[in-house]
Amino acid sequence: MPVPPGxxxxxxxxxxKWHGPTTxxxxxxTYETVVRPMVFTRRTSRMIDLHRSPAGNLHTSINVTNPKPLN
Structure with a gap:
């Protein structure tokens, strides 16, 4: 999916199992945040594979509070 530079x-x-945008x-x-900010420019291209892997390089930190609803 294209992402604007930033x-x-x-x-x-x-x-x-998905229960909806509020629950x-x-x-x-489970709710995690990627540790390092991701920088996108017009000249960079990135691919993100969200499959868990011991050899993966997408470092995250676990959040204890629940995420805000989407609405």
Whole structure:
């Protein structure tokens, strides 16, 4: 997906079964923030693979508070 140039902080929310934009994945919701800001320019291209891997390089920190609803 194209992303406008800028610096972004990516947040990852995942779980077992989608319950909607206010309760996310219910009690199985996990919420993490990517540690380093992601910089996109017109000349850079990035691909993000969200599959968990011991050899992965997308470092995240776990958030203890629930994410805000999407609405």
């Amino acid at each position: 610096t972004y902080r990516m947040k990852i929310i995942e779980g077992d 996310w994945f219910g009690t199985s919701t």
